[in-house]
Amino acid sequence: MKQVCICGLCVAWFWLPVFAQKKYRLAPPMIHYGSVFFENNTTVTLSFAQPGATIRYTTDGSEPNKNSPLYKAPITITQPTTLKAISTGKNFQSSATSSASFYHKGITIANISGTPPNTRYPGNGWQTLIDNNSGTQNFSDGNWLGFDADSVSLTIELAGKQKLHELMLHVYQNQSAWIFLPQRITVFADNKNGWTAIAEKAIAITQQDAAEIKGISIALPDIMVDKLQVVLYAVHPIPEWHQGKGKQGWLFMDEIKCY
Amino acid sequence: MRRRKFIHQSLLTSGGLLLAANKTFAMQKEDIVFGQANKRYTLDEKWSKADVARYPVNDCHEMVQDSKGRILLLTNETKNNVLIYDKSGKLLSTWGTEYPGAHGLTLFSEGGEDVLFICDNNRHQVIKTTINGTVLLTIDYPKETGAYTKAEEFVPTETAIAANGDIYIVDGYGKDFVIQYDSSGKYIRHFGGRGSEDKHLRNAHGICVDTRDGDAKLIVTSREQNAFKRYTMRGDYLDTIAMPGAWVCRPVIHGDHLYAAVLQTSGRTGQQSGFVTILNKQNQVVSNLAGSQPEYVQGVLQPMYQTINAFSYPHDVCIDDDGCLYVAQWNSGKVYPYKLSPVA
Numbered sequence: 001m002k003q004v005c006i007c008g009l010c011v012a013w014f015w016l017p018v019f020a021q022k023k024y025r026l027a028p029p030m031i032h033y034g035s036v037f038f039e040n041n042t043t044v045t046l047s048f049a050q051p052g053a054t055i056r057y058t059t060d061g062s063e064p065n066k067n068s069p070l071y072k073a074p075i076t077i078t079q080p081t082t083l084k085a086i087s088t089g090k091n092f093q094s095s096a097t098s099s100a101s102f103y104h105k106g107i108t109i110a111n112i113s114g115t116p117p118n119t120r121y122p123g124n125g126w127q128t129l130i131d132n133n134s135g136t137q138n139f140s141d142g143n144w145l146g147f148d149a150d151s152v153s154l155t156i157e158l159a160g161k162q163k164l165h166e167l168m169l170h171v172y173q174n175q176s177a178w179i180f181l182p183q184r185i186t187v188f189a190d191n192k193n194g195w196t197a198i199a200e201k202a203i204a205i206t207q208q209d210a211a212e213i214k215g216i217s218i219a220l221p222d223i224m225v226d227k228l229q230v231v232l233y234a235v236h237p238i239p240e241w242h243q244g245k246g247k248q249g250w251l252f253m254d255e256i257k258c259y
Numbered sequence: 260m261r262r263r264k265f266i267h268q269s270l271l272t273s274g275g276l277l278l279a280a281n282k283t284f285a286m287q288k289e290d291i292v293f294g295q296a297n298k299r300y301t302l303d304e305k306w307s308k309a310d311v312a313r314y315p316v317n318d319c320h321e322m323v324q325d326s327k328g329r330i331l332l333l334t335n336e337t338k339n340n341v342l343i344y345d346k347s348g349k350l351l352s353t354w355g356t357e358y359p360g361a362h363g364l365t366l367f368s369e370g371g372e373d374v375l376f377i378c379d380n381n382r383h384q385v386i387k388t389t390i391n392g393t394v395l396l397t398i399d400y401p402k403e404t405g406a407y408t409k410a411e412e413f414v415p416t417e418t419a420i421a422a423n424g425d426i427y428i429v430d431g432y433g434k435d436f437v438i439q440y441d442s443s444g445k446y447i448r449h450f451g452g453r454g455s456e457d458k459h460l461r462n463a464h465g466i467c468v469d470t471r472d473g474d475a476k477l478i479v480t481s482r483e484q485n486a487f488k489r490y491t492m493r494g495d496y497l498d499t500i501a502m503p504g505a506w507v508c509r510p511v512i513h514g515d516h517l518y519a520a521v522l523q524t525s526g527r528t529g530q531q532s533g534f535v536t537i538l539n540k541q542n543q544v545v546s547n548l549a550g551s552q553p554e555y556v557q558g559v560l561q562p563m564y565q566t567i568n569a570f571s572y573p574h575d576v577c578i579d580d581d582g583c584l585y586v587a588q589w590n591s592g593k594v595y596p597y598k599l600s601p602v603a
Contacts, residue, residue: 022287027565030526049551050566091286092567138525140483176529211529 026087028098029055029071036134036170036213037105037255041078044100046071046085053089063097077102101215103170105132106257107162114154121146121252128254129154135254137211139172139179146179147251150236156228156256164225167199167218169232170255174211175242180249181205182232187218190227198223207241215257230256292602293569295553298516298537298546300584300599302569307595309350314339319587319596321364321509322577325373325390330577330585332596333364333377340377341392346579348598354392358382363509364575367420376426378415385415385428398428401438403446417509419466421475421492429463429479437463437479437494450494451479458496460488465509468492469517471540478510478517485525487517487542500542504562505550507536513578515540520573520586521550524564531571535586535599536563548584548599570597 029048046055055071058064061082071085081102087095109130117123123145124131135143173181184202188195201218235249292299317336324330329351332342340355355361360381367374373390387396400413407413416431424442429435429451437451437460451460461483469476469489476497477490485505489497506522517538524532534550544553544560549567553560571591576584584599 023285024288024291025568027524027527027532027568030562030564047551048566049554051552053566087566091291095568136526137528174529 023091023093025093026050026053026089026095028095029085029087031083031085031098031100033100033102033134035132036100036102037132037257038077038102039105041076042102043074043076044083044102045074048087050087050089052091053087055085056088057083057085059083066094080104096210100213103168103215103257104259106168106259107164108159109156109256109258110159111157112154112256115147115149115152117145118148118250123254129256132255134170135172135213135252137172137174137213139174139177139252144172144252144254147232147234147253148248149251150234150248152182152232152234152251152253154230154232154256156230156258158226158258161224161226162258163222164220164228164258165222166259167220167228167230168257168259169216169218169230169253170213170257171216172211172213172252172254173208174252175208176211178238178242178244178247178250179252180235180238181214181216182251183235184233185216185218186231187220188229188231189223189225190229195229205235205239207239228258291567291569293535293548293567293599294537294546296545299602300548301602303598303600304594306348306585306598307344307350308348309342309344309595311595314342314350314353316342316593316595318589319574319591319594320362320589321575322585322587322596323364323366323375324577324579325366326368327373328580330579331364331366331375332587333358333361335359335361346581346583358386363415363417365418365420367424369424376418376420378417378428380414380416380432383410383413383415385418385426387426396444398426398440398444401428401430401436401446401449404436404438404449406434406436406449406452416463417465417480419468419477421468422470425492427466427468427477429460429466431462431464431480431482435460435463435481437466437477437490439494448494450490450496451488457499458488458490460484465507465519467510467512469510469512471512471515478512480507480509480519482506482508482522487519500538501560502536502544502563503560504564505536506533508574511576511578513582516545517542518576518578518584520576521547521563522572522574522589524550526562526564531568531591532565533570533573533588534563534565534567535570535573535576535584 032045056064056068064086084099187199189198237246238244316334321333330344339353340358340361343351360379363378365376377386385398400410414432419427426440436449438449439447460481464482465480487500508520511518535548537546549569572589574589575587585596587596
């Protein structure tokens, strides 16, 4: 940061250390949308009602900074996108990044059922996972199914046989609330001999302070199916860096998508 | 012409240099003004001069000002549950080692004498004491309601005392009832509690008596619903004051305004996203300190949120006789309260 010499008379420019630690940090901007699941397009509004601050954002998944595009008007999303935004202001440190990822609605799921959620987080029944309504960071908002089981087994029925290449589970992680990502997911297809495993994904559980809503994608071999079984394994034991070490974590999900 | 130009240029050089200096030199923390409209403040994080090695705090839960003008702080640190300061931040005295779950602190002037009501989450009791900590009355879990089978179900968070001495306790971490007693601790009635109607409560975290428009009313927090709810002194539900986006703690009335610490922003739970909110006599939000500018669209308050990370988890706000605010914080690195001073 340049400053004119204090005497006010001489024009001696010199660099001063940035007083970052003496400035307050801004909170991240708020992101508003109807749902993260869309058919053809959707509109996203960013807000941050703090004089002296502006919003900068990206739509290519990169981290925004002071030079990223300035937010001026609602943004139209037409394809799967991760939107990231920060608040910046001269008298403040820039905020942490807030983000939201948007997805196509995908192939219609006719029916879904399985391991029941905990009675405190029943959402709207099994419809919750296929109603295209997305949950917020407030996991009691009625849009999330919360499971405290060791594993959650779900049977997905499509209207007819479809060629699938991807399954997406839309989940929530908030480690301070003992809610973790699943540590493993196995996908089975229904064939004449019963269930055959067609895909599996292991997820490394690392320490994370920030809560996040996340879409977990599992690639499927291009097969024709009308019925799938998905098994999610809860984190058990919870790693030793967490206050709940050794115990079982919760699983929260608000939507499942087939592509 | 040349002389005018020379003066013009000199003025630019000195005045302009000062302007340039102003432009490049950003504001320090102490210069930041929080809030909007005519409720704006600067913040002092170093108000408390207490020696942390001798007088530590854990969660700072609540604060009140007594009739001597002293500022009392309640913490669940059993080395010293109550810290008594003067307004400049000098620690005068401490007391209390028997309140491991110290959560609620209310002051009442009983016949000219200051008395305190402490809600203890761990002891499942409300304890009335003198200003120096001598116990006067202990209220146990309300068997009389027929709704409790054991003490552990009663986790009182706050009290409010009516002009006639009646005690209203909110069971904010238990069954969310408001239980009314007479001044001697005799049960009168209970109301609120959990359910799906407007009169029900979810996390009845705070309560106060509001006499701003003549008739006394109760204002009760329903924190999980991001709202305050109003009742008559006999427990009839009146209406709801929606506070969208805000996990409001207890309502505190000072003069014409209602103040509340907001523990966190509902879209950013667990992320140290708290702020302070101030409402006018009509219960409209006029200012959010470290929070968004309040906005009403066709009479409906828009969701509020933290904008500056000056607070982590504010738990209570106390307003003194100078109009200064003190903010006590929960789970915020054991910091002492901060003081906010009004800006003209």
